[in-house]
Amino acid sequence: MTNLFSIAYKPLKNRNIKAICTLFLTSSRAATGFINKSQPPMSTAKYAKFDVAQFSCLDDNYGYLIHDPVTGDTAAVDTPDAKTYQSELDKRGWKLTHILNTHHHWDHTGGNLELKRGGALVYGATADADRLPGLDVALAPNDKMKFGNSEGHIIDVGGHTNGHIAFYFPENDCVFVGDALFSLGCGKMFEGTPSQFWGSLKRLRALPDETTIYCAHEYTTGNAKFAMSVEPGNPDLVSRNEEILAKRSRGEPTVPSLMKEEKATNPFLRGDVSEEIRKNVGATDSDSFDVVFGKIRRAKDTFRG
Ligand code: ZN
Ligand code: FE
Helix, strand or coil: CHHHHHHHHHHHHHCCCCCCCCCCCCCCCCCEEECCCCCCCCCCCCCCCCEEEEECCCCCEEEEEEEEECCCCEEEEEECHHHHHHHHHHCCCCCCCCCCCCCCCHHCCCCCCHHHHHHHHHEEHHHHCCCCCCEEECCCCCCCCCCEEEEEEEEECCCCCCCCCCEEEHHHHHHECCCEEEEEECCCCCCHHHHHHHCCHHHHHHHCCCEEEEECCCCCCHHHHHHHHHCCCCCHHHHHHHHHHHHCCCCCHHHHHHHHHHHHHHHHHCCCCCCCHHHCCCCCCCCCHHHHHHHHHHHHCCCCC
């Protein structure tokens, strides 16, 4: 059988550390909310590419730095650990200009105050303005923000927390999703409702297949066990599971992934397409897909693989 993911993973090998894309920007609406500082003006720029540095933080978080080599702008995506971020910055000679917070949890914002001492601005959700340390620029869903010569689109991905946002860079074909979506999983529903979370995941699922998904944790092995328990008859999942096990046994990250593979294998994106999953989580024909999602989430919460 042709393995869908051997194709999907090829570009990732090169893109894991360095995501390079070109884009042409048009003007766009800048972020609407300003806490106490102004966002730099939107550029009318022409060409942008940024690099993505991915590294481990804390126990199982991934840290990300993105760097525009033309303007020198450098963003931390979340700040699990200031020390690790600072040493990754120093190693590359990059100076932090932006901190992009996906949500308020400490393992995403704990390093904000220390890292912003050098002058970086903290960007995060308006809805979480009172619980994002050092927030400078408040962003609402569908806002756009400037990073170097790129443009980040703010997607509401509430559910894990209410104010959770994702930063999507369309011309760079990538999205930073925090704890909303994981490789083969999604975040625990700490604050939101099933219909809110399912709506968020559908917004992410609507992104192009070739979108690279940078999530915040290496949870994939556990996620894969659960996925295999609810959809063992999905051949794409079976082969992805094998690849994941092989990667982890070599100590390699399973993050990032591509939207194409998540759509084909992530049970939390498949409640409306897989009869097998619905059956295995006890959903009935009369359940709405919001309810189906809630049942999948609950099944995972109580899963003992
Ligand atoms: Zn979280
Ligand atoms: Fe987290």
